[in-house]
Amino acid sequence: MVSGLLVEHNIAACQLHIEVTESSLIQRHDDVRKQLNSLKELGVRLALDDFGTGYASLSYLQDYPFDFIKIDKSFISKIDTDRTQHAIVKAILDLADALNMHVVAEGIETEQQRDVLLDMGCKNGQGYWFGKPVPADVATEMLVKQYATE
Template sequence: MEPGCLNLEITETIAMHDADRSALVLNQLKALGVRLDIDDFGTGYSSLSRLQHFPVDAIKIDRSFVSRMLTDVETGAIVRIIVMLAHGLRLKVVAEGVETQEQEDLLRDIGCELAQGYLYSRPAPAETIEQLLRNAANGPANRRVKAASSSVI
């Protein structure tokens, strides 16, 4: 497998536990061409100054923020700030746990590029995912079908 085909996710908590060691290992992986994401962003104790030294490609907003962003003003503000922070660092943003069209609409409006969640697909066996991808490739573009793992919003 080509390293560029591999996308690894490291949780914010693990990355910050030993930030110096994490940065070293992540830099080695990045040098190989591996794509790297910080998962569950916002649930740990990130040092923003450390974050800029990690060679990551994307920040994944934890589902706990996505689920409350429409009903809690402060949580909505946090999600907006995470998106702005990621873009300022030239990172992509993935929202986890998107379950409603309203959530997707807000995320799109604030500039979130990618999403995962039940709105697009429930967990499924590999055979089902393969069939969904084949159907999407052979038929009209259907963004929900193409979203077996992530969706561009």
């Protein structure tokens, strides 16, 4: 089904990123693994979302073919002032690096948080500091305007 949609809409598989929350992996473990492996074989990029908030996070990194780890915003909220949060995020970044995975920090709301994460080597982030969520038509309009001027 996914491969057909990629062809129909002329989208390269590597441009499709699918996020899976830790909590969704708890049920039907074998079925989910087969489906994710099939998507990975197509070239789809996979992200483990809300990392650190569910059960058995580390086993998921071993059992599933994820390309990205998305650090939950609960670990980012006080990263610029809380040594424990800072240490946890640093450990996740080091682990991801050792596993050849990319990291996305979720919930970045201040410039200070962004700066701390950049200093730690985290190159990808999302949150209100970058922009608030918008409907698809507004996002499309923003992209058209941005690329029309380049």
